[in-house]
Amino acid sequence: MPGKIMLPIALVAATVATTQAAARAADPADVIEYRQAVFQVTKNNFGPIADMLKGEIDYDQATVEKNAAVVQMMSTLVGDLFPEGTDATPDETDALMDIWDEPDAFADAVAEFEETSVALARASESGDKRQLAAAVKDVGASCKACHDDFRRDD
Amino acid sequence: MPGKIMLPIALVAATVATTQAAARAADPADVIEYRQAVFQVTKNNFGPIADMLKGEIDYDQATVEKNAAVVQMMSTLVGDLFPEGTDATPDETDALMDIWDEPDAFADAVAEFEETSVALARASESGDKRQLAAAVKDVGASCKACHDDFRRDD
Numbered sequence: 218m219p220g221k222i223m224l225p226i227a228l229v230a231a232t233v234a235t236t237q238a239a240a241r242a243a244d245p246a247d248v249i250e251y252r253q254a255v256f257q258v259t260k261n262n263f264g265p266i267a268d269m270l271k272g273e274i275d276y277d278q279a280t281v282e283k284n285a286a287v288v289q290m291m292s293t294l295v296g297d298l299f300p301e302g303t304d305a306t307p308d309e310t311d312a313l314m315d316i317w318d319e320p321d322a323f324a325d326a327v328a329e330f331e332e333t334s335v336a337l338a339r340a341s342e343s344g345d346k347r348q349l350a351a352a353v354k355d356v357g358a359s360c361k362a363c364h365d366d367f368r369r370d371d
Numbered sequence: 372m373p374g375k376i377m378l379p380i381a382l383v384a385a386t387v388a389t390t391q392a393a394a395r396a397a398d399p400a401d402v403i404e405y406r407q408a409v410f411q412v413t414k415n416n417f418g419p420i421a422d423m424l425k426g427e428i429d430y431d432q433a434t435v436e437k438n439a440a441v442v443q444m445m446s447t448l449v450g451d452l453f454p455e456g457t458d459a460t461p462d463e464t465d466a467l468m469d470i471w472d473e474p475d476a477f478a479d480a481v482a483e484f485e486e487t488s489v490a491l492a493r494a495s496e497s498g499d500k501r502q503l504a505a506a507v508k509d510v511g512a513s514c515k516a517c518h519d520d521f522r523r524d525d
Contacts, residue, residue: 254411258445261405283447290444291412293437 245303249310252298255291262287263356266341270350278344285334285341288356292334296327311369326363333359399457403464406452409445416441417510420495424504432498439488439495442510446488450481465523480517487513 262284269276299316316323333355340352416438423430453470470477487509494506 251411251415254408254415257405257408258412258448261408287444287448290441294412294441 246309248298248300248303249312252295252303253310255294255298259288259291262291263353263360266337266349267353267357270346270353276346281349282341285338289334289338292327292331295330296324299323313367313369316367323363323367326359326367329359330356330363400463402452402454402457403466406449406457407464409448409452413442413445416445417507417514420491420503421507421511424500424507430500435503436495439492443488443492446485449484450478453477467521467523470521477517477521480513480520483513484510484517 265274266281266284266288268274269281299312301317304310304312304314304317333352337349337352337356340348343349419428420435420438420442422428423435453466455471458464458466458468458471487506491503491506491510494502497503
């Protein structure tokens with residue numbers, strides 16, 4: 218298919234070293250700003266898919282596919298966004314210390330977001346709204362579970 | 372190749388209607404927050420590639436490819452991020468009115484970012500540092516040109 222590139226999914230986060238992101242944005246405030254941006258982009262792309270399924274906005278297949286691809290890509294970035302030392306500015310972040318105190322549990326939560334996002338990207342391409350709705354539900358559940366455990370309540 | 376999905380490049384922005392993004396984030400402040408997030412993510416992924424070429428951080432092929440893919444995807448979002456009415460909060464945005472006063476020129480600038488980002492993604496996959504350096508220079512020039520014309524000076 219012309220005009221396409223292959224982007225790896227699922228394994229991306231596991232294969233990319235965290236050191237580069239940390240090297241680039243060593244200032245905790247910069248890392249926090251960047252990770253909040255990643256979640257903003259995630260929210261702004263996930264939200265419309267959910268809204269379309271709820272009928273709040275018109276369903277648009279191309280938008281669903283594109284937005285799901287963005288969410289999937291953002292999910293692969295999250296694992297690098299909480300280096301040690303980026304918990305130190307509570308006024309600027311809702312990240313709970315459990316992220317660093319329970320790194321295995323947090324890694325599992327991030328992996329769940331990555332995996333459900335891969336399923337979302339695949340479902341978006343299927344054009345099957347039932348499959349898409351299930352995938353959206355799973356991504357939403359992974360967001361909520363991680364926020365419940367690792368994010369300060371609003 | 373297992374575990375991969377196809378993502379369209381270059382034509383994505385042209386084929387996706389702007390209406391969904393606008394419907395989702397009709398509040399100008401929300402749109403501004405989202406677009407600033409897109410540029411944050413862009414900067415944080417483009418920057419390390421440039422830094423690697425300058426030798427400021429170690430070159431890592433997987434990171435270059437991943438970051439370039441993120442920049443390329445972000446570039447496809449930009450065209451939807453400046454709907455009418457999102458110029459009204461000068462304290463929150465550096466966007467100049469020329470964006471809306473000269474929509475054709477702005478669209479050209481966005482297209483230049485998209486096109487140079489496609490070249491960056493391709494160059495990143497080539498592993499050819501000369502090609503990569505040329506692509507980075509072109510993307511950087513497209514950033515600068517658009518900022519010069521359409522963004523308030525810092």
